[in-house]
Amino acid sequence: MSADDAKDTNEEPTHPYETEDSFHPLGAEWEENMRSELEDTEFDADLGMEMARDAQRLVAGELSEEEFYAEYHEDMEDEFDVDERPVFDDIDDVDLDKAEDESMFEALTDVDIENEDVSRREMMKKMGAGAAFLGYGAYATYDSQKEQEEVPQQVSGIRPAEEDGREHRWGMVIDLERCDGCLSCVTGCINENGTSTGANWMYVFTYDNHDTEQQNFLVRPCQHCSNAPCAKVCPVRARHVRSKDGLVLTDYEICIGCRYCQVACPYGVNYFQWGEPDVPMEELEHLDMRPEDVRSLDEDERHTKLSEANDHVYDDRGRWTDSRPPKGVMGKCTMCPSRQDEHTDNEKGTVACMDACDEAGMSAIHFGDLDDEESRPNTYLERRKEIEESPKEKNKKFEDPEEYEQPPAPHPKSQLSTFRLLEDLNTQPNITYIGNEPGPHASETPEERPVHYEALSNDWGVNVVAERKEHLDYGARANDDNTPGEEEGEA
């Protein structure tokens, strides 16, 4: 359970113990660890957890120390035979004013050390258990949470959660050997997101590798990096990585349009909204509510409303991250968060470009949860490796699907060529390609495209072009007669 999943009911972060899921500032996962540690001891785990919860309230100032001691005095006696804490007989020995200033742990230590009847060793043992009970330690207070990597709910993180803390890790396997450059995926993406002319969130290169005649394609969506440079450099955390599933998204309401994400991205997948979007907001299917109102809804209610509206603009956190961006902010391929959050008619675990590719009969794009061994991309890649290992089957390739059951030939290892783009830049991309990697001297051959971008039509009637610059310059001139786009190139 990550911070993103917790309820986002207020602009202010909810105090963690108020949530049903977890009282601990570090979340349910931490709490579970604490519990299991307690269960390994001889002491009562339920009592411990209850005390820890109240300890958090104590730290937050909602319980007085006296109330806290009084409540657990009997329980403590039962559990430890004797309660060494300051509520009992020697309460007078404790300087309560002083105790208020110190952490409770210190206050307890003072008292116990003065009590010479208890052996130091025995006391320390009990104190150790007590410390674990109270959840004291480096993370005891709500404030100290801010010093950790954890960030409050209104500020997003820049990394997906660790594998056991996240629900999915969305990504793709793209089989370039199956791509024929039909650009169906490009159209599918535009239909889904209503992007403006030239903002090809999905882009397909037709290129020649140096010294070969072979025509190659490279399908280029956003790589949804696990170590995304764009999210790292964003000065306002508009560009972020959703911790529950690793999607790299832009919060259109926070983005200031500085374009540093675009500068830092090695793949050139970002498209800024330089002027008014070609597709107006009214035409996008979305829940007609102010974003802050959407966020203030309770999680279930929000999901219901978003589903009723077949919303394609908000994600399940109520953040405006899907479909084309408004004027002045950055957009790019999103991997369809509204589908992954299950409030559209489209199935979870699908993306628009994959659907279009399947429909075109190519099935080169395989989207799914890379953490799940049974997911479509993983099984596809596995199967492709097997086929590659069997020369006989490789010859037949995909002609007869039933032949797939043939046992693989005894090759020592797969010969399947796979790669990730610019992996040495340490971005940890979540797209794996099957096929040949473009060499350093590869060059795009726009004239050899089997289908031209300009020939594509889409549901919105938006023009499609490969190179946006010309269009933007034209737009600039159309808007302003005083701004001649001087065409002589410097490059």
Next chain:
Amino acid sequence: MATKDAEAKEPEPADIIRPILNTSMKWYAAIGILSAVALAWLAAFGFQLQEGLIVTNLADWGSGGGVTWGLYIGAFIWWVGIAHGGIILSAAVRLFGMTKYQPVARMAELLTLTALSMSGLYIVVHMGRPDRLVTSVVNAYPWTVQSSPLAWDVTVITLYFVMTATYIALTLRYDTYQLRDRLPDILDPLYRVVLIGYSEKEDEVIERMAWWLALGIIVMAPLLLHGGVIPWLFSLIPSMPGWDGAIQGPQFLSIALTSALAGLIVISYTTRIAYDWEHIFTDSVIRGLTNWLGIFSLMFVWLQLQQIINGLFAAHVRPEVVMTAKLSNTIYQMAMVTMFLALAYIFAQAVKPSVFSRHLSLVAALGVLVATLSEKILFVFEGLAYPEFGLYDQVPGHYSPSLVELSSVAGTVALCTLMYMVIMKLFPIIELHSVEDHDDDHDNEEVSA
């Protein structure tokens, strides 16, 4: 020579308050023209706010075939460079007791204040949604400051603005107190604010505080200023081979000092004519500034050479592409020829004093300013035009700033000058100390020159 007589004249406190007491028609005319230029640009900026950044010739790099950062960011670096160079020079004068240049020190500080304002303005102008600047930045600041070089940048610019303003405010107190009787009554409320809590006993303390501030500025310059945070905006981005690399720190710092010195030469030349300051900004002072300009220009050219050689000889594929493109760019060639011409003059006059002329120094300074601005804009543009991911090379990429963008250069130069000219009417822009101590220092000055 006529200037010999002028140099023999002793500078007096009356000299430094002359701009405040006398205002010529030329000043009003200049203000009028500059305001017109600034207003024209503000109108263009308003147009940009209304239409969006589509009125620039910027575009998406990648399949879009343009560059997403261009003149705005280049000019931003240039202004920050002038600002940072200015405060470094002023701090050096104070720290190392370079009394000869003391009259220039406060001018350099004021240049920092005005140039830094222009760079801040460029941040706003560059943005798609400037209206969110404060709310968005403040909200996530504790986290972004850990990861985003742009957040570091905003921090450092703010820090330096505060430090410079403090520095000026502290040192102004003595001057204002001493000269108050001779300053116009109409500005009395302003002076009263400056002098809040002043007592003569504080002078020594203030002096010491200013010294420590100067030390802080000098130490932080390479670490945080134009030798650190500003180049890190680019050098930490491995996707762009034209930017990548540790040389950007020294390169940026050398450009900052070069541009600031050039700016100071322009200001001292102009004010010398306007306020008969021949005996303050003597030929000797201007010659000294010119020599310093030569040293920093040489560093600038030297670091350019380092980058080019490393990018051409047995280089990786992409760095070679960038450097080839850079070298073959006519604007870059022009900038470098300008630098060489300026250097030729500076070293010729250093070897043979009769070659020196303050007019030629002014021309050299203006040339250097144009060259550093061009280099900075090209640096931004070419970095983005030749990324590590070379498959986009066939996308026809070109960028030449639109009129809206070009007007911003004229507009900010005008605004900066306006600010400067107004400040000149409020406070002495030459420190009182530098004219008071003249008697004691005069002999040393001749020696050190």
